[in-house]
Amino acid sequence: ERIGVLGIPFSKGQSRVGTEYGPEVLRNGGIVRKLQNLGCHVQDHGDVEVIQVEKDDPEENAKNPRTVGLTSKLIADKVERVLRSEDICLGLGGDHSVAIGTIAGNARVEPDLVVLWIDAHADINTPMTSDSGNIHGMPLAFLVRELESYVTKLPGFEWLSPCIHAKDIAYIGLRDVDAGERKIIEKFGITAFSMQEVDKYGINEVVERALRAVDPEGKRPIHLSFDVDAMDPTLATSARDHAVIGGLSLRETYYIAEEVARTGRLSMVDVAEVNPLLGDEKDKKLTVDMTISVIQRFFGNRRGGCYPPGYDIP
């Protein structure tokens, strides 16, 4: 498979600095070479250009709307271009607002895509339901058709039209969901497996039910958006600006990645919210190593072992 790696050094979807260094630390951790060692054809497409709008006052309680909106357009354009020449795009974030552009761009190439959102958070606040005003808590609200009448058209977002249906989304890993988000999930019937369901059914049953819910015939392209804060904070300590304990174990996260890889229908993987400035050097190394080991499983590295296509014993 041909993989196009795209760096998205962005942090204006939230208030901490640091996620703009996500692509750099993941590249320095050897992600390109490690995927090539799996036998994948990997092309690094560099970084998306990030827009910084000087006078960018909050609008409807949403912070940095113009910066986020205009950068999201560049992300969408770049993802579309990458997916026109590669089989899969690996987007290295950047805070989770990058998913506005990655899903919008992917949907231009794969209009029938479904979204698996692996996250402690639902990231579907509208500007009105958000308490923080951080757009990394809102990305899905700008993309879901059923929410269009609830979401103000923010400055910088004029280019964006919602491109997915609520029924095309499945969450795994939720454990910190705001009231407005819970209401949206229930009102529009979004498939959601919180950590409670992971405990109740086990990760294997949760992954199977999530895939069946959004793609019962097993034929639609998958956009997988992975927020590293879905993992237990003991694994991705410096991953996020708001750790939520009781997260996915490394083995549960591996299982999700291996099963989604096994569908053969991955179209894009976002890796969001790696913030190397949070925590100490040890935290940073742990977060990078854990994140890279999970990414490898989205691209064919299986715990049972694997070999390059066409390999046979000499």
Ligand SMILES: N[C@@H](CC/C=C/[B-](O)(O)O)C(=O)O
């Ligand atoms: N729901 C909170 C937290 C948002 C979390 C965003 B993250 O999942 O991308 O880390 C908010 O709206 O501020």
Ligand SMILES: [Mn+2]
């Ligand atoms: Mn999160």
Ligand SMILES: [Mn+2]
């Ligand atoms: Mn997120």
Ligand SMILES: [Mn+2]
């Ligand atoms: Mn986060």
